[in-house]
Amino acid sequence: MARGAGTIAALLVLSLIAVPIGAVIWTAGGIAGLSAADWAAFRFTIWQALVSAGLSVLLAIPVARALARRRFRGRAALITLLGAPFVLPVIVAVMGLVSIFGRSGLVNTVLAGIGLPPVTIYGPQGVILAHVFFNLPLAVRMLVHGWLSIPAERFRVAAQLGQPVGRLLEWPMLRRTVPGVFVVIFLVCTTSFAVALILGGGPRATTLELAIYQAVRFEFDLGGAATLALIQLGVCVLAMAALIVVEAPDALGAGLDRTVERWDGSPRLDGLVMALAALFLILPLAAIILSGLPGLQQVPVSVYAAAGRSVIVALASMTLCILLAITIVTHGQNWPRVVATLPLSVTALVLGTGLFIVVFPFLRPSSVALPVTALMNALFALPFAVRILSTARDDAEAQFGRLADGLALSGWARMRVLILPRIRRPLGFAAGLAAALSMGDLGVITLFASGGQETLPLAMFRLMAAYQMEAAAGAAVLLVALSLGVFWLFDRGGRVGAGA
Amino acid sequence: MKTTLSVIAGLLATSAMAQENVLTVYTYDSFVTEWGPGPAVEAAFEETCGCDLQFEGAGDGAALLSRLQLEGPRTDADIVLGLDTNLTAAARETGLFAEHGLSPDLDLPVEWTDSHFLPFDWGYFAFVGNAGAEAPTSLRDLADSDIQIVIQDPRSSTPGLGLLMWVKTAYGDEASALWEDLADNIVTVTPGWSEAYGLFLEGEADAVLSYTTSPAYHLIAEEDDSKVAWAFEEGHYMQVEVAGKVASTDVPDLADQFLAFMLTDAFQSAIPTTNWMYPAVVPEDGLPDGFETLIQPETALLLSPEEASATRDAALEEWRAALAR
Numbered sequence: 001m002a003r004g005a006g007t008i009a010a011l012l013v014l015s016l017i018a019v020p021i022g023a024v025i026w027t028a029g030g031i032a033g034l035s036a037a038d039w040a041a042f043r044f045t046i047w048q049a050l051v052s053a054g055l056s057v058l059l060a061i062p063v064a065r066a067l068a069r070r071r072f073r074g075r076a077a078l079i080t081l082l083g084a085p086f087v088l089p090v091i092v093a094v095m096g097l098v099s100i101f102g103r104s105g106l107v108n109t110v111l112a113g114i115g116l117p118p119v120t121i122y123g124p125q126g127v128i129l130a131h132v133f134f135n136l137p138l139a140v141r142m143l144v145h146g147w148l149s150i151p152a153e154r155f156r157v158a159a160q161l162g163q164p165v166g167r168l169l170e171w172p173m174l175r176r177t178v179p180g181v182f183v184v185i186f187l188v189c190t191t192s193f194a195v196a197l198i199l200g201g202g203p204r205a206t207t208l209e210l211a212i213y214q215a216v217r218f219e220f221d222l223g224g225a226a227t228l229a230l231i232q233l234g235v236c237v238l239a240m241a242a243l244i245v246v247e248a249p250d251a252l253g254a255g256l257d258r259t260v261e262r263w264d265g266s267p268r269l270d271g272l273v274m275a276l277a278a279l280f281l282i283l284p285l286a287a288i289i290l291s292g293l294p295g296l297q298q299v300p301v302s303v304y305a306a307a308g309r310s311v312i313v314a315l316a317s318m319t320l321c322i323l324l325a326i327t328i329v330t331h332g333q334n335w336p337r338v339v340a341t342l343p344l345s346v347t348a349l350v351l352g353t354g355l356f357i358v359v360f361p362f363l364r365p366s367s368v369a370l371p372v373t374a375l376m377n378a379l380f381a382l383p384f385a386v387r388i389l390s391t392a393r394d395d396a397e398a399q400f401g402r403l404a405d406g407l408a409l410s411g412w413a414r415m416r417v418l419i420l421p422r423i424r425r426p427l428g429f430a431a432g433l434a435a436a437l438s439m440g441d442l443g444v445i446t447l448f449a450s451g452g453q454e455t456l457p458l459a460m461f462r463l464m465a466a467y468q469m470e471a472a473a474g475a476a477v478l479l480v481a482l483s484l485g486v487f488w489l490f491d492r493g494g495r496v497g498a499g500a
Numbered sequence: 501m502k503t504t505l506s507v508i509a510g511l512l513a514t515s516a517m518a519q520e521n522v523l524t525v526y527t528y529d530s531f532v533t534e535w536g537p538g539p540a541v542e543a544a545f546e547e548t549c550g551c552d553l554q555f556e557g558a559g560d561g562a563a564l565l566s567r568l569q570l571e572g573p574r575t576d577a578d579i580v581l582g583l584d585t586n587l588t589a590a591a592r593e594t595g596l597f598a599e600h601g602l603s604p605d606l607d608l609p610v611e612w613t614d615s616h617f618l619p620f621d622w623g624y625f626a627f628v629g630n631a632g633a634e635a636p637t638s639l640r641d642l643a644d645s646d647i648q649i650v651i652q653d654p655r656s657s658t659p660g661l662g663l664l665m666w667v668k669t670a671y672g673d674e675a676s677a678l679w680e681d682l683a684d685n686i687v688t689v690t691p692g693w694s695e696a697y698g699l700f701l702e703g704e705a706d707a708v709l710s711y712t713t714s715p716a717y718h719l720i721a722e723e724d725d726s727k728v729a730w731a732f733e734e735g736h737y738m739q740v741e742v743a744g745k746v747a748s749t750d751v752p753d754l755a756d757q758f759l760a761f762m763l764t765d766a767f768q769s770a771i772p773t774t775n776w777m778y779p780a781v782v783p784e785d786g787l788p789d790g791f792e793t794l795i796q797p798e799t800a801l802l803l804s805p806e807e808a809s810a811t812r813d814a815a816l817e818e819w820r821a822a823l824a825r
Contacts, residue, residue: 027570037820091695095702103648103687104703122688197653197691198699202683202823213691214655217562220569220590300534356570364576366556447567450556464694466535467717467776469701 006331009324010339016379017342020354021229027357028222031230038224041206042231048124048196048207049189052131057182059132060139061174063277066270067140068147078278079144080488082137084285087436087483089457090194091464092476096284097121097130097199099291106283126199131192135185137281142184142388145426146177149395165264176247177391183243184387187236187344208232212347222353229350236345240338288476295474303475306459307482310439313374313455314486318435320378325385325430329393330419340386343379348443351376356447369448373455377438384437385430389423396422432490439483456482521551523754525743526564526575528582529557530775537767537774544766551754560692561658561741565591572596573748578755581620581743581762585802586661588617588742589809598747601756604763607782608740609800617742620762621777624736624797625662626729628700628714629707638733639670643681650687650696650705654816657692658739663709665808666737668815669801675815679822686823712736712794717776720790728795735799741777 025031034042067079085093100106101121108118121129150169158165193209200206208228215225328336355372359365365372396419404410404418420427442457449458456479463472532538532555542553558567561582568580573596583591591597597616606612608622627642627649629635636642642649652660668675687705690696700708707730718724743762745755761767768779772788779787803811 037817040824094695095698098699098702098704102699102702102704194691194695197656198688198695200688202686202689203653203820204824206820210653210655210691217559217566218655218661220566302534353570360571361574446559446563450558461694462529462533464698465530465692466533467697467721468535469698472698 003331003333005327006329006333006336009327010331010336013324013328013343013379013382014339016375017233017346017351019358020351021226021233021346023354023357024222024229024350025226028226030223031227032221032223034227034231037206038208038211038228041208041211044205045190045192045207045209046235048127048131048205049186049192052128052135052189053182053186055128056132056135056139056185057178059277060136060143060181061178062273063136064140064143064147065170065265066273068144069265070267070270070274076492078274079141080484080491081285082140082277082281083432083436083487083491084137084480084484085133085281086135086138087433087440087487088134088285088288089440089442089460089476089479091198091442091461092288092440092479093134093284094130094195094198095473095476096288097126097133099287100284101126101129106287121199122201124200124205126201127192127196127205130195130199131189133281133284134195135188136277138188138384139181139185140277141429142181143174143177145388145391145429146173148425149173149391179243179246180387180391183239184341184344184383187239187341187383190232190235191345191347193347209347209349212349216349216353225350225353229347232345232347233342236342237338240341244334244338285480288473288480292473292475292477292480295470295472296477297474298468298471299474299478300471302454303456303459303463303471303478306454307456307478309370309453310456311482311486313370313377314435314438316371316374317377317381317438318431318486318490320375321381321385321434322427322431324378324382325389326415326427328382328386329390330415337386337390341383344383348376348380348441349447351379352444352447355444365448366450366453369445369450369453370455372448373441373445374438376444377441378434380441380443381434381437384433388426388430388433392423392426393419428491428493431493432487435490436483436487439486440479521751521754522554523549523551523578523751523758524554524556524576525579525581525758526556526558526568526577527580528560528564531555531582532557535774537770540770540774541767544770545758545761548761549754549757551751553758561587562656565594568596568746569594575746575748577746578749578751579743579745579758583617583742583744584658585740585742585805586658586665586808586812588614588744589805591744592616592805596747597744598749598752600745600759602759602763604781606763606780607778608780610738610740610802612740614742614805617744618759618762619740619742619780620767621771621775621780622738622740623711623713623777624738624800625659625666625709626712626714626732626736626795626797627707628710628727628729631726631728633706635728635730637731639667639678639682640734642685642730642732643678645685647685647707648687648705649685649707649709650699651689651709652693652696653689653691654819657690659693659696659709659711660689661812662737662739664815664819665803665811666801668811668818669737669803670734676818676822679819683823689823711739711777712797713772713776713778713791716772716788716790716794719793720773720788725793731795731797735801736797738800738802739777740802 191209196205196207212225212228215221328340404414445455445458460472460475530536538555545553558564565587599615600618654660654664671678696708712729715727718727749755763781765783768781769783771779
């Protein structure tokens with residue numbers, strides 16, 4: 001695929017961010033200064049994102065290693081389930097966490113039963129707990145891909161020579177993979193809003209995102225909102241620049257794609273690590289489903305229609321996202337990939353407001369609610385897709401690029417023969433993630449939708465606002481099932497016959 | 501050719517006529533859902549107006565105003581329904597609203613003189629807890645107790661802002677001290693009403709900031725009398741929800757007709773059991789059974805829109821400083 005297509009895709013992404021933000025600044029007549037409260041929000045945002053990302057990655061390493069080197073029945077299902085928290089709508093996940101770690105949750109009930117003092121989820125620790133809950137699965141999945149990218153032949157050589165696998169094979173792989181995973185999760189956590197607010201326990205846990213929400217919704221201070229949005233983008237660019245400096249190239253070379261049989265490590269310890277991670281991630285999910293099942297029959301018909309719309313939007317958004325991502329990663333240079341990371345740090349509220357300003361003079365915003373939502377969801381999933389695909393594509397090029405050059409493979413043929421078969425696994429994962437993220441999105445749609453265009457998360461939220469808590473819990477079960485369903489479908493598709 | 505032209509002209513004329521008979525009302529989301537007053541109101545108004553009433557849901561009250569400001573005079577909205585008195589000063593300043601020109605008899609605990617906005621319902625903020633549990637008798641009593649509550653953030657939620665005004669109106673210069681004493685009672689602060697109410701129902705707190713009318717929902721819709729609102733000695737701050745006519749409307753007569761209709765029984769009788777608030781004009785048949793069980797605050801607290809707007813920033817800073825400690 002030509003470099004030109006990658007450039008066009010990257011410029012498209014850039015304009016999808018720059019035009020709306022520009023429209024907000026233009027409407028506001030300029031940007032505004034920052035208050036002391038904004039700076040406090042900035043410090044808290046960065047601090048909690050660093051801690052959350054650090055913990056997520058640290059905890060993910062043993063889990064990913066255990067998953068990568070053990071084979072057991074149900075492993076594939078476990079990997080899919082572990083991906084669930086990341087694709088859940090925030091409010092659903094928070095309610096799940098609260099039913100386990102809350103004041104009257106499972107953990108405190110057990111603690112009280114054995115005479116121990118209660119723990120509280122509300123406070124900075126709650127924010128970090130929730131962020132780890134959301135992002136640990138993402139970190140695990142990205143790291144498992146790292147492990148699977150180490151050629152099985154290297155392990156054989158190490159085994160024959162009695163050399164330590166950890167230092168020779170795993171450490172270089174981690175050195176190459178971890179910085180990227182850390183930065184992605186750090187950036188995800190810098191735009192956290194509802195988690196920080198619900199579990200943060202009060203204004204101490206104010207994030208930049210809340211300051212933006214306040215500026216747009218309550219004060220109509222678009223200049224202030226634009227300034228904060230630019231700060232978020234600045235953080236993203238700096239983090240990506242640091243990543244490019246830190247990231248190491250691949251030194252392990254190519255293999256014959258055999259599944260590795262591991263002999264090292266303690267199976268018992270790996271089992272324990274996986275069991276703990278599964279408990280942590282699956283218990284809140286189980287709580288959501290258990291508490292929602294009775295409400296399922298109260299879910300009104302209109303919610304099923306909303307679910308149908310959500311599925312269509314998710315499929316459109318996934319297709320768009322994957323096309324953009326593949327085009328961008330095959331460009332081969334860094335700048336389009338940095339551009340593709342920017343959506344991580346743009347808030348849906350500012351972007352949506354900007355798009356509204358752009359669209360309004362020409363069209364009724366509500367008449368384009370669903371296409372705009374699909375486009376924006378594709379944009380917001382793009383950073384993950386690009387991150388996931390770029391390593392795989394670069395490996396394929398590094399290992400077989402010269403061979404392909406020698407065979408004069410270029411354009412679509414090179415894509416079909418070389419790249420696609422070698423990135424199939426990450427491609428399925430990225431597609432599943434993009435579709436599921438779109439299913440759970442409750443961002444831009446809230447600004448554009450009126451009557452008949454509700455998506456499932458919006459319908460669920462409106463049920464809650466109408467005292468229909470049980471029906472909302474039922475809708476949450478539907479949402480979890482559909483999100484996991486689309487995720488599993490694509491993710492599984494990418495792993496057919498891959499033995500992993 | 502002539503026929504084609506006249507057909508096109510005819511089509512244009514009908515579509516223009518159809519356009520003239522559409523009344524677009526921007527309101528908050530929960531108003532238009534199948535549990536809200538929207539469907540009943542739409543049916544009743546369309547029976548008499550010979551028009552098409554279209555509701556457009558746009559988030560909550562605050563989102564409604566920022567939506568209108570984004571659209572400016574080119575907005576499709578003819579009526580905006582669902583602002584409250586914390587927002588009306590800012591709304592009036594935009595110059596996007598016209599005077600309503602009506603002087604109706606209202607059943608509000610306070611006098612109503614606003615020239616631009618007419619109330620359609622109102623309620624008292626209150627903490628809602630479980631029947632039979634310890635119930636404080638004042639904000640001060642609550643602050644001195646160990647009772648755990650969930651509140652909403654005044655920076656993102658209208659009830660949250662209501663509590664801020666409640667404390668400020670009742671305590672004035674002592675508000676900051678009260679917030680400091682309340683800090684250890686607050687389990688957490690949520691972005692909106694739904695999350696807070698959900699946490700309360702999950703058993704995460706002893707009480708939640710809501711309305712005196714919330715127990716009526718549980719009583720009437722769920723036949724559950726286990727929820728009660730606490731009556732506080734300082735009085736209760738009110739939320740008055742209003743509608744206004746957009747100055748740039750292309751159907752001013754229809755908009756006027758709607759505002760007048762809004763205060764008749766057909767609209768008002770839908771309010772108590774769909775919006776779970778008090779109607780601005782009590783319908784002839786009175787309030788539904790169950791409403792008589794609700795607490796009746798002795799003192800109604802409410803700042804004028806101008807006072808509310810002037811007080812907000814300082815009160816917000818006090819709140820932030822007291823709770824950030």
